[in-house]
Amino acid sequence: MNITLTDKALQWFKQEMEVESGDTIRFYARYGGSSPFHEGFSLGMTREEPIEIGVKTVIDNVTYYIDEKDLWFFNDHNLNVDVDATNDELKYTYTK
Numbered sequence: 001m002n003i004t005l006t007d008k009a010l011q012w013f014k015q016e017m018e019v020e021s022g023d024t025i026r027f028y029a030r031y032g033g034s035s036p037f038h039e040g041f042s043l044g045m046t047r048e049e050p051i052e053i054g055v056k057t058v059i060d061n062v063t064y065y066i067d068e069k070d071l072w073f074f075n076d077h078n079l080n081v082d083v084d085a086t087n088d089e090l091k092y093t094y095t096k
Contacts, residue, residue, distance in 0.1 A: 001071070001078055003027070003057040003064050008083040010059060012090060017047060021061040024049055027081075028066070029073035043073070043092050 005013075013019045030044035050056075054068035064081075066074070077094035084091040 001055050001066075001074060001076065003055060003066065003079045003081070005057065005059060005064060005081045006083070009081040009090060012083050012088070013062070019047070019062050023047060024063045024065065026050065026065055026067060027070070027079060029070045043079075045090065 013025065017025070019025065024047065026046055026048040028044050028046070030042055050063070050065055050067065052068040053065045054071040056063050056065035058064075066079070074094065077096055080093045080095060082091045082093070083089070
């Protein structure tokens with residue numbers, strides 16, 4: 001499994017969350033909403049120090065990661081992070 005972020009997504013993190021070198025951003029399964037794999041769960045994101053990294057991507061010394069305990073949510077798919085141009089919010093897609 002991999003995490004990829006578009007240039008637009010990286011810019012979104014810099015502008016909206018003011019990420020800086022050394023920061024860690026966690027993607028996690030949260031209760032509520034829906035996803036392509038699990039009704040009643042959706043993807044959340046927060047700035048948080050890792051406990052047990054399951055998968056990570058480091059770009060410009062910023063670590064984007066998923067905790068080991070949340071890997072079930074992705075159903076063996078890669079996480080692709082982009083920005084939805086219509087509402088300037090993050091958009092997640094999942095690929096094999």
